[in-house]
Amino acid sequence: MSGQTQRLNVVPTVTMLGVMKARLVGATRGHALLKKKSDALTVQFRAILKKIVAAKESMGEAMRASSFSLAEAKYVAGDGVRHVVLQSVRSASLRVRSHQENVAGVKLPKFTHFVDPAAGSAGPSNASPSLTGLARGGQQVAACRAAHVKAIEVLVELASLQTSFLTLDEAIKTTNRRVNALENVVKPRLENTISYIKGELDELEREDFFRLKKIQGYKKREIERQMAAAKQFAEEQLAEEVALKRGISVGAATNMLVAVVEIISCDAGAPESHLFIEWRRFCFRR
Amino acid sequence: MAGRPSIPTNSSALIAIIADEDTVTGFLLAGVGNVDLRKKTNYLIVDNKTTVKQIEDAFKEFTTREDIAIVLISQYVANMIRFLVDSYNRPVPAILEIPSKDHPYDPAHDSVLSRVKYLFSAESVASDRR
Numbered sequence: 253m254s255g256q257t258q259r260l261n262v263v264p265t266v267t268m269l270g271v272m273k274a275r276l277v278g279a280t281r282g283h284a285l286l287k288k289k290s291d292a293l294t295v296q297f298r299a300i301l302k303k304i305v306a307a308k309e310s311m312g313e314a315m316r317a318s319s320f321s322l323a324e325a326k327y328v329a330g331d332g333v334r335h336v337v338l339q340s341v342r343s344a345s346l347r348v349r350s351h352q353e354n355v356a357g358v359k360l361p362k363f364t365h366f367v368d369p370a371a372g373s374a375g376p377s378n379a380s381p382s383l384t385g386l387a388r389g390g391q392q393v394a395a396c397r398a399a400h401v402k403a404i405e406v407l408v409e410l411a412s413l414q415t416s417f418l419t420l421d422e423a424i425k426t427t428n429r430r431v432n433a434l435e436n437v438v439k440p441r442l443e444n445t446i447s448y449i450k451g452e453l454d455e456l457e458r459e460d461f462f463r464l465k466k467i468q469g470y471k472k473r474e475i476e477r478q479m480a481a482a483k484q485f486a487e488e489q490l491a492e493e494v495a496l497k498r499g500i501s502v503g504a505a506t507n508m509l510v511a512v513v514e515i516i517s518c519d520a521g522a523p524e525s526h527l528f529i530e531w532r533r534f535c536f537r538r
Numbered sequence: 539m540a541g542r543p544s545i546p547t548n549s550s551a552l553i554a555i556i557a558d559e560d561t562v563t564g565f566l567l568a569g570v571g572n573v574d575l576r577k578k579t580n581y582l583i584v585d586n587k588t589t590v591k592q593i594e595d596a597f598k599e600f601t602t603r604e605d606i607a608i609v610l611i612s613q614y615v616a617n618m619i620r621f622l623v624d625s626y627n628r629p630v631p632a633i634l635e636i637p638s639k640d641h642p643y644d645p646a647h648d649s650v651l652s653r654v655k656y657l658f659s660a661e662s663v664a665s666d667r668r
Binding site for chain 1: 550551552553559560561562563564565566567568569570583607608610627629630632633634636637
């Protein structure tokens with residue numbers, strides 16, 4: 253997977269590690285919340301789906317009823333009723349009010365129909381002063397109107413369901429996309445970054461340890477070297493002294509000293525420096 | 539959210555109708571008809587003389603008008619401008635396909651119902667997100 257190898261471009265420090273960990277915690281929490289939101293929306297969505305299917309059926313029923321009643325009205329009142337209706341349209345008395353409903357942060361539109369009594373008093377919509385079907389068939393016309401109002405009721409409900417459906421659909425898609433993005437892109441990337449920083453920090457620590465060890469060894473060797481030099485210097489001085497005292501060459505004195513040291517070191521016991529002192533005393537006495 | 543169009547909260551909105559004469563008459567009788575000062579109506583009567591262009595224009599006008607919350611459109615009329623109806627995807631105004639007297643209602647043609655069907659099948663696949 254391409255997301256597996258990615259990591260954020262950061263400086264591997266302890267501070268960055270803390271920041272990344274905090275971000276990972278935030279991403280995890282956001283992921284959980286979004287998932288909950290998505291679930292809540294899906295529940296709502298399914299409920300609306302069921303309602304839509306039911307409402308579509310009842311819409312067919314209502315439309316059929318209204319068509320029949322219109323046919324009845326036309327039969328009784330004559331075809332002229334149509335022209336009366338079409339001519340006397342002024343302003344709508346049956347209107348729609350829309351307001352919002354909040355489901356898990358998603359605003360769903362809701363429509364409710366209502367009769368505006370102020371408008372359309374001269375139109376055909378108002379019940380009492382209408383002259384439609386005055387001559388004949390007034391009852392059928394009234395029944396037809398009632399049937400159509402009922403149909404409008406169903407249709408308005410269906411419309412609000414349908415808009416909710418579309419809005420929810422969109423919201424669910426967005427939420428799911430976010431959930432997936434968090435889960436498959438953001439979180440792995442953060443985790444990769446954290447492991448990278450940890451690895452890098454470990455590496456630094458090992459490097460430091462190694463360097464300390466190296467320095468320690470170097471210092472130890474230096475001290476040994478100095479000790480050896482000091483010892484050699486002391487021996488040379490001693491040999492010189494012996495050579496002066498006994499009137500032999502420095503080389504002969506050194507050989508003698510070496511021979512003596514070898515003899516003494518065969519004896520177990522006193523430390524070397526002590527023996528040297530003894531040897532010097534012996535030389536002086538002679 | 540930024541991408542989504544805001545839903546206007548309107549205290550009073552209209553219902554627009556694009557349908558045959560009988561259906562329009564019935565709804566006008568119920569009192570949804572509106573004629574404003576410029577003689578603009580919120581309904582279109584479709585008969586055999588109405589051209590597709592007229593229907594398209596009416597549909598576009600109704601869907602862009604601010605005071606219309608619901609557009610009722612007869613299914614056989616919707617079939618004439620199917621591409622427009624299908625490409626319309628805003629929440630408000632809501633497009634509602636209604637059956638007409640002369641043409642039986644076919645749920646398969648309904649843009650929303652087909653989407654419902656599609657989602658029903660798609661959702662069972664997509665329900666487990668991982």
